[in-house]
Structures are given as C-alpha cells and as structure tokens.
Amino acid sequence: MEKVFIVGVGMTKIGRFYEQSGRELFSQALWKAIEDAGGVKPRALVVGNMMSSTLMNQDSLGALLADYAGLRGIPAFKVEAACGSGGAALYAGYALVKSGVADVVAVGGLEKQTEATTPYVTRALAQAADADFEVFYGVTFTGLNAMIARLYMQLFGYSDEDLSYWPLKMHEYASYNPYAQLPRKTSMKEILDSPVIADPIRLFHAAPIGDGAAAVILVRGEEKAREIAKAAGRDTLIEVAGVGMATDSVDIASRNNLVVMEATAKAAQEALRMAGIGVKDVDYAEVHDAFHVTGYAALEDIGFAPKGEAPRLFKEGRFQKGDKPEVNFSGGLKARGHPVGATGVYQVAEAVMQLRGDFPGFKASSPETALTHNMGGVSTITVVSVLRRWK
Amino acid sequence: MEKVFIVGVGMTKIGRFYEQSGRELFSQALWKAIEDAGGVKPRALVVGNMMSSTLMNQDSLGALLADYAGLRGIPAFKVEAACGSGGAALYAGYALVKSGVADVVAVGGLEKQTEATTPYVTRALAQAADADFEVFYGVTFTGLNAMIARLYMQLFGYSDEDLSYWPLKMHEYASYNPYAQLPRKTSMKEILDSPVIADPIRLFHAAPIGDGAAAVILVRGEEKAREIAKAAGRDTLIEVAGVGMATDSVDIASRNNLVVMEATAKAAQEALRMAGIGVKDVDYAEVHDAFHVTGYAALEDIGFAPKGEAPRLFKEGRFQKGDKPEVNFSGGLKARGHPVGATGVYQVAEAVMQLRGDFPGFKASSPETALTHNMGGVSTITVVSVLRRWK
Structure with missing residues (x-):
C-alpha cells in the first residue's frame, strides 16, 4: 500500500488574539502549510478542535474553516478528543490518505479560547473529564492532574523543586521559538514563587490558555511527495511511518494505576510497531506536558525512562541537547503553549521541521526519526505518531 | 485493496429518554450491533455526535462511550459535522478500515437532546449555522430552512398542502417501524392544522427533537466478512461500495443557489462514482428530510428527480413501494426521528437491514443497491454512502 508523507506545515504564533476570529487564525495556518507544500491544495480537511461548541458557539466547524480558507466544497469535518483532538485528526487524516479516499489531505487544529473569560474556559476544559462522575462534584481539570501530581511526588519522593526543572527548561527552549506563547526564560525562584492553582500544581507548572492554529498537508505515495518536495525546493521527504491511538477511562477513579498512563504506553507501542522500530530508535520527541x-x-510511559525516574534523569541533563531522544525543543505545552485542539498538530509540524532542519527555534541534532505524543483528558485519549526523514 | 463490509447493525428506539444517560443509550445500540455481528468486538470506535459539548457538558466522548460499553482502551474519537456527524463518522470509519489502520471498526452515532429544555436545544441546534454571520442576528435553524422552503414554493409553484404529502407518507411508514419516535399515522388535516414554527414550516413539516443511538460494525476484506456472516447465520454480505462527502458555505447568504444543495449533488456523484454505478441503479434510499x-x-439534488419536480412526482406516487428507488421506508427524519448526530448511522443501519431483508418495519422490494444521504447544517456538510448486497 502507498505510504503517507507530510509535504507542508504551517502554524500561527500562539497567544491571546482578541482581535482575530478562529476562522481567521486557521486560515493563516492552513495557507502557510499550503505555501510550504509548494502550493498544492488539499482535497479534504480534518480539523482537530475541542471547544468550538462551548466557546465559539460554532459547530459545522470543518465546513466553516474550509470555506473561509477558500476551499469551499471539499470534504471537511471536525474531530474531538479533548486536548488530543489534533492528534486524533492526524489519525483520521492519515487513514483518509492511506486508504486513497483522498490523496491530498490537510490535517489542521484550532482552538480559540479567548472567546470567553477564564472561568468559562476552565469550565469548558473540565468537559474533558467525566461530566457525571467527576465535574459534577466540582473538580477542575487542573484539580484532577494535581491529585496525580501529589501521588507521583509521594510515591517517587520528589519535591516541588525537583519537578520544576521541567518548566525551567521549557521556558528556555520557548525563548528561541517565534511561535511560542511564552517566549521568555524563567528562574527556579520565579517558578517556586508562582501561585498554587491546585496544590501541588503552581502557575508555572501548567500550560497557559491561548489561541492558535496549525496545519500539515498529507499526500499519498512517494512519487507525489517527491514532486511536491521538488517544487518546494526540498530534497528530503517526511514519512508518517506510524500512528497509534489508545484510550482509557475518562474518570480517573476507575483507572488501574493513577501514575501510569496506560493509553500512552499502548499508543506508543502501536505507532512504533507500525513504523517497525523500537523506542531506542527515536531521535527526537515532542511530548504532551500539560x-x-x-x-x-510521558517520558516514562512512552518508554524513554523507567517509571519514576524521569524527573531525576531530566535534572541530570537527559532528554536535552545531544541526548537520544532530544525532547520538546519547541518549549512544550508549558511554554510554546497549548491551544488545546491544535496542540497535537503543532507537535507534528514542529517535529517535521526538526527532521527537515528548518525549525526556526532551538534546533535538534539532525534527527532522522521523531515521535509526537498528544493526549486528551488525563491521558484518556492518546495519539502517538512516528515520523521518518527520507533522503 | 480490500473491500469494506458492514457485518452488524444496532439501534435504540428514538424518543425522549429522560431516565437514561447518553452513555447508556449508546451502549445498548453498540452491543446490539456487536451481537448482530455474531459477537465480533470492534477494535476502534468512531462516534458521530453534534451536541455532547453543549447539552451533555461532555467532551472526550469517544473514550467515554468505548469505556462504558466495556471496550476500554480501543482507539476512539468523536466526529462533528452538525446533523451530518453520523455520516461523517461513517466516512472516517470507512477510511480506518479501508486503510488497514483498524480491521474491525464500530461507527456509532449518539444524540441526547433531552438533557436540556427546548430553548437550549434550539440554541444548540443553531450552532450548525454560522455563529458570527447568521445566529448572532437571531435566526434559528428552522428559520433558515423556512426561508429556503418559501423560496422553493414560490419558484416552483407549490402550496402548503402540495409539500405536505411528504410528512403524510413518512408518518405512515413510521407507524410500522418499532424504532421510530413518532410511530403513528397522521392526516392532511392534522398537518395543515399544526402550528407554524417558522413560516411556512409547520410542526408536522419538521423532524422532532429526540434521543437515540445507532451503531454499525465495519470489517476489512471479504474473507473476514464471510466468516462473521456465517457465525451470525446470514448468507449475504453488505459492502460499503462508495462513500462521498462534500461541503458548502455554512452561511446560506453566500450560496450560489438557495434551492440547489450543491454539496448533496457532489457527495452523491462521488459515492456513485466510487461504487461504479449510476443514480438509476439505486434501488433504495434513505434521505435527510429534516x-x-x-x-x-434531496431527491432532486441526488439526481432521482428533475429540479422542482420532486413534490409533484412524490404526490403522484413516485419513490414509494414498487418504484425505483423506494425512499425512506423508515419514516425518515420526519417520523422515524432525528437524533441529530446519530441520524446518519440510523440511515445506514436501516439500509443494511433493507438489503438483508430483515428490516422490522415497512419493507423495501428486495433491493440490491441502497444509498444513504445525511446532511449537517443547511446542506452544508453532506455524506452519501452506497451499499451493495453480495450473494
């Protein structure tokens, strides 16, 4: 069967864009991707989005975004998998291309959170959790993750400071990323002085609320991909070598183990199996650090680190420049930003650029194989992709 | 490439189920489909739904429904295309199976509208239209369709009564359908005496608000399909011979022609082309009569009738028992009901049963080829499938 390649990527800067509508943001990202693909127009659109229904009062989102971008008429639909919507859109878009249902497909992601004030966004984000068995009782999405963070710290003996090396590094990476929402360095003092949102999670431990849109163009078959790459002035191809999706219970109370993200492990195994490689073969990764x-x-459950050891290894310098894999040079959800339903597509676009060597921020060490990891809910819906550079 | 077959179907009765949750309804439909497929369990779930975000306060819907049905862990996501969500889920599910990303996929649809009172449902339904350029000004979804109905009546010279033969017949068909929301006959007097919702659309001209869930099981390859059919005690196979999707502008003001549903025409042409047949080869159809x-x-734009003539032909007895095609023996959205995001899956399940000869309501004349037509918005997102019976 024909292979699937990514021939173009585009994204907007992430921020709080009160003066721009969702359709405007998405159109910018999509057209950057089309231009990056030498002008080839998608014949179908799959868009990942979580909150257009609750914050934009807008359904029919796929058609709306296709039309506004000047592509009226093409097959277009929205995929919802909470914060994993972008990854799920890639999963569906991959299948459309692989099956031949469409030969050129745009996979996009959009979130427009500044349509509403923070209390409404907090309520909308909580819809990633179980409405009847969790949110009904008043818990927020950060509250659920805070319980897991506390348990993780207790089980593996980590302090507030121990875990804070992650955001410290993410902010450093983001300071180089022109698309990042928080492109500035921070300090351990600033992190540990930041207010507690839901104990033990502080403001600087969590991804910010922001708007953003990203898109990637998928095509079917090496011949078509080479033709487009040539037109775009590139001599490398990026193959989608594997995609894996797995789910877990939505309510965390019925999980087997709160500190093991089973869906992450399953999705990663599936994507790596499809790509025919092992976890040790991954050179670069973008992981979901909400x-x-x-x-x-994520580092542990994908298989990059033993359970409970990732914070120690990260503090020692693992997963950073020169290591294998190098991780989250975008700045991650923490500092690049987390435009919810678009995040999974940002990750793919960033990984593609790292493989091509043209990421305009902190650069990886010429990776050949990259992995992206996107989650919805508290590791409820996980999508992992494996991307491979061809000469 | 391997072909795709539907090996099991299931649905709930449509109604106002205040005492049942969405996950309960969906689980019932999914397990009926699994049992109908001889017990084969799906390895992925694609669920069509429009309003879980607005009426159920629930995202992460795919994972939630998979888990509640006892299938925790499988890939699962929601597809949104307004009232065409069920059809769009079929489109995505078909691609997952055809591509081999998954070999047994459940395509489901769910809508739970009785989570809210009618004004809230009316507002949620309006999200199928353009939030910024239509709904903002106060129009409802019925209001938009009413403008088109008025124009259609003026252009082609039809009266209120002329158009009312459709609901008259739909109610008769639904009276035989054990799954229908309105399984009772009506009279021309009752229709014409019913209150106007949005002039010229009366209560009896419109689909009711209701809850419902449906599911179909798709498998890859004739061998697997034959094995399952045998285990389920059937000697016929139902192939998904074609799927087509097309979109239009969301706001109707920027359409080329308000009485021609261009997305319907395009989607039908694509599905028929993929199936290698013409519109005259279709024996049975379920069309989207919101x-x-x-x-x-729909009859006109699919190509079953010349533009402007469908009401006259229908009144004369065309598209009814013994004609080609026979249409909407389920009772249609009008009287079978319209559980929004599930409707497209109901249509497919009904068409499969008509092809197999085991539909428990008004029976078609042993059709070999069936077509389903599902729309979101005012013909904004349309999905057409062509199903074919194999010996």
Missing part, C-alpha cells in the same frame, strides 16, 4: 508531571510521565 | 422541503430537494 503539567510538569504529565511531561515526566 | 424538513419537508429538504426531503424533496
């Missing part, structure tokens, strides 16, 4: 503990757990 | 005018326009 909170500091999530970033560490 | 309003009487929508049903007629």
Whole structure:
C-alpha cells in the first residue's frame, strides 16, 4: 500500500488574539502549510478542535474553516478528543490518505479560547473529564492532574523543586521559538514563587490558555511527495511511518494505576510497531506536558525512562541537547503553549521541521526519526505518531 | 485493496429518554450491533455526535462511550459535522478500515437532546449555522430552512398542502417501524392544522427533537466478512461500495443557489462514482428530510428527480413501494426521528437491514443497491454512502 508523507506545515504564533476570529487564525495556518507544500491544495480537511461548541458557539466547524480558507466544497469535518483532538485528526487524516479516499489531505487544529473569560474556559476544559462522575462534584481539570501530581511526588519522593526543572527548561527552549506563547526564560525562584492553582500544581507548572492554529498537508505515495518536495525546493521527504491511538477511562477513579498512563504506553507501542522500530530508535520527541508531571510521565510511559525516574534523569541533563531522544525543543505545552485542539498538530509540524532542519527555534541534532505524543483528558485519549526523514 | 463490509447493525428506539444517560443509550445500540455481528468486538470506535459539548457538558466522548460499553482502551474519537456527524463518522470509519489502520471498526452515532429544555436545544441546534454571520442576528435553524422552503414554493409553484404529502407518507411508514419516535399515522388535516414554527414550516413539516443511538460494525476484506456472516447465520454480505462527502458555505447568504444543495449533488456523484454505478441503479434510499422541503430537494439534488419536480412526482406516487428507488421506508427524519448526530448511522443501519431483508418495519422490494444521504447544517456538510448486497 502507498505510504503517507507530510509535504507542508504551517502554524500561527500562539497567544491571546482578541482581535482575530478562529476562522481567521486557521486560515493563516492552513495557507502557510499550503505555501510550504509548494502550493498544492488539499482535497479534504480534518480539523482537530475541542471547544468550538462551548466557546465559539460554532459547530459545522470543518465546513466553516474550509470555506473561509477558500476551499469551499471539499470534504471537511471536525474531530474531538479533548486536548488530543489534533492528534486524533492526524489519525483520521492519515487513514483518509492511506486508504486513497483522498490523496491530498490537510490535517489542521484550532482552538480559540479567548472567546470567553477564564472561568468559562476552565469550565469548558473540565468537559474533558467525566461530566457525571467527576465535574459534577466540582473538580477542575487542573484539580484532577494535581491529585496525580501529589501521588507521583509521594510515591517517587520528589519535591516541588525537583519537578520544576521541567518548566525551567521549557521556558528556555520557548525563548528561541517565534511561535511560542511564552517566549521568555524563567528562574527556579520565579517558578517556586508562582501561585498554587491546585496544590501541588503552581502557575508555572501548567500550560497557559491561548489561541492558535496549525496545519500539515498529507499526500499519498512517494512519487507525489517527491514532486511536491521538488517544487518546494526540498530534497528530503517526511514519512508518517506510524500512528497509534489508545484510550482509557475518562474518570480517573476507575483507572488501574493513577501514575501510569496506560493509553500512552499502548499508543506508543502501536505507532512504533507500525513504523517497525523500537523506542531506542527515536531521535527526537515532542511530548504532551500539560503539567510538569504529565511531561515526566510521558517520558516514562512512552518508554524513554523507567517509571519514576524521569524527573531525576531530566535534572541530570537527559532528554536535552545531544541526548537520544532530544525532547520538546519547541518549549512544550508549558511554554510554546497549548491551544488545546491544535496542540497535537503543532507537535507534528514542529517535529517535521526538526527532521527537515528548518525549525526556526532551538534546533535538534539532525534527527532522522521523531515521535509526537498528544493526549486528551488525563491521558484518556492518546495519539502517538512516528515520523521518518527520507533522503 | 480490500473491500469494506458492514457485518452488524444496532439501534435504540428514538424518543425522549429522560431516565437514561447518553452513555447508556449508546451502549445498548453498540452491543446490539456487536451481537448482530455474531459477537465480533470492534477494535476502534468512531462516534458521530453534534451536541455532547453543549447539552451533555461532555467532551472526550469517544473514550467515554468505548469505556462504558466495556471496550476500554480501543482507539476512539468523536466526529462533528452538525446533523451530518453520523455520516461523517461513517466516512472516517470507512477510511480506518479501508486503510488497514483498524480491521474491525464500530461507527456509532449518539444524540441526547433531552438533557436540556427546548430553548437550549434550539440554541444548540443553531450552532450548525454560522455563529458570527447568521445566529448572532437571531435566526434559528428552522428559520433558515423556512426561508429556503418559501423560496422553493414560490419558484416552483407549490402550496402548503402540495409539500405536505411528504410528512403524510413518512408518518405512515413510521407507524410500522418499532424504532421510530413518532410511530403513528397522521392526516392532511392534522398537518395543515399544526402550528407554524417558522413560516411556512409547520410542526408536522419538521423532524422532532429526540434521543437515540445507532451503531454499525465495519470489517476489512471479504474473507473476514464471510466468516462473521456465517457465525451470525446470514448468507449475504453488505459492502460499503462508495462513500462521498462534500461541503458548502455554512452561511446560506453566500450560496450560489438557495434551492440547489450543491454539496448533496457532489457527495452523491462521488459515492456513485466510487461504487461504479449510476443514480438509476439505486434501488433504495434513505434521505435527510429534516424538513419537508429538504426531503424533496434531496431527491432532486441526488439526481432521482428533475429540479422542482420532486413534490409533484412524490404526490403522484413516485419513490414509494414498487418504484425505483423506494425512499425512506423508515419514516425518515420526519417520523422515524432525528437524533441529530446519530441520524446518519440510523440511515445506514436501516439500509443494511433493507438489503438483508430483515428490516422490522415497512419493507423495501428486495433491493440490491441502497444509498444513504445525511446532511449537517443547511446542506452544508453532506455524506452519501452506497451499499451493495453480495450473494
């Protein structure tokens, strides 16, 4: 069967864009991706988005975004998997291309959170959790993750400071990323002085609220990909070598183990199996660090680190420049930002640019194989992709 | 490439189920489909839903429904395309199976509208229209369709009564359908005496608000399909011979022509092309008649009738028992009901049963080829499938 390649990527800066609508942001990202693909127009659109229904009062989102971008008529639909919507859109878009249902597909992601004030956004984000068995009782999404962070710290003996090396480093990376929402360095003092949102999670341990849109263009078959790469002036191809998705219970009370993200492990195994490689073959990764503990757990459950050891290894310098894998040079959700349903697409776009060598921020050491890890809910819906550079 | 078959279907009765949650309804439909498929369990779930975010306060819907049904862990995500969400889920699910990303996929649909009172449902339904350029000005979804109905009546010279033969017949069909929300006959007097919702659309010209869930099981390859059919005691196979999706502008003011549903025409052409047949080869169809005018326009724009003539032909007895195609023996959205994001999956399940000869309501004349037509918005997102019976 024909292979699937990513021939173009585009994204907006992440921020609080009160003066721009969701459709405007998305159109900018999509057209950057089309231009990056030498002008090839997608014949279908799959868009990852969580909160257009609750914050933008807008359904029919796929058609709306296709039309506004000047692509009226093409097949277009929205995929929702909470914060993993972008990854899920990639999963669906990959299948559309691989199956031949469409030969050129745009996979996009959009979130426009500044349509509402923070209390409404907090309520909308909580819809990633179980409405009847969790949110009904008043817990927020940060509250759920805080319980897991506390347990993780107790089980593995980490302090507030121990876990704070993650955001410290993410802010440093983001300071080089022109698309980042928080492109500035921070200090351990600033992190530890920042207010507690939900104990033990502080403001600087959590991803910010922001708007953003990203898109990647998928095509079917090496011949088509080479033709487009040539037109775009590139001599490398980026293959989507594997995609894996797995889920878990939405309510965390019925999990087997609160500090092991089973869906992450399953999705990673599936994507690596499809790509025919092992976890040790991954050169570069973008992982879903909505909170500091999530970033560490991702490293562990993907298989990059033994359980409970990621914070120690990270503090020692692992997963940083020159290591294998290098991780989150975008700045991660923490500092690049987390435009919810778009995040999974940002990660893929960033990984593609790192593989091509043209990421305009902190550069990886010429990786050949990259992995992206995107989650919805508290590791409820996870999508992992494996991308591979061809000569 | 391997073909895709539907090996099991299941649905709940449509109604106002205040005492049941969405996850309960969906689980019932999914397990009926699994049992109908001889017990084969899906390895992925794609669920069509429009309003879980607005009416159930629930995102992460795919994972939630998979877990509640006892299938924790499988890839699962929601597809949103307004009232066309069920059709869009079929489109995505077809690609997952066809590509081999998953070999057994459940495509489901769910809507739980009785979570809220009618004004809230009306507002949520309006999110199918353009939030910024239509709904902001106060129009409802029925209001938009009413403008089109009025124009259609003026252009083609039809009266209130002329268009009312559609609901008259739909109620008759629904009276035989054990799953229908309104399983009772009506009269021309009752229709014409019913209150106007948005002039010229009366209560009996519109689909009711209701809850419901449906699911179909897709598998990859004839061998697997034959094995399952045998285990389920059937000697026929149902192939998904074609799927087509197309979109239009969300706001109707920027359409080329208000009485021609261009997305319907495009999606139908694509599905028929993929199936290698013409519109004249279709024996049976389920079309999306959210309003009487929508049903007629669907017949015209799919290509079953010349533009403007469907009401006249229907009144004369065309598209009814013994004709080619026979249409909407379920009772249609009008009387079977319209559990929004599930409707497209109901249509597919009904068409499969008509092809197999085991639909428990008004029976078609042994069709070999069936077509389903599902729309989101005012013909904004349309999905057409072509199903074919194999011996």
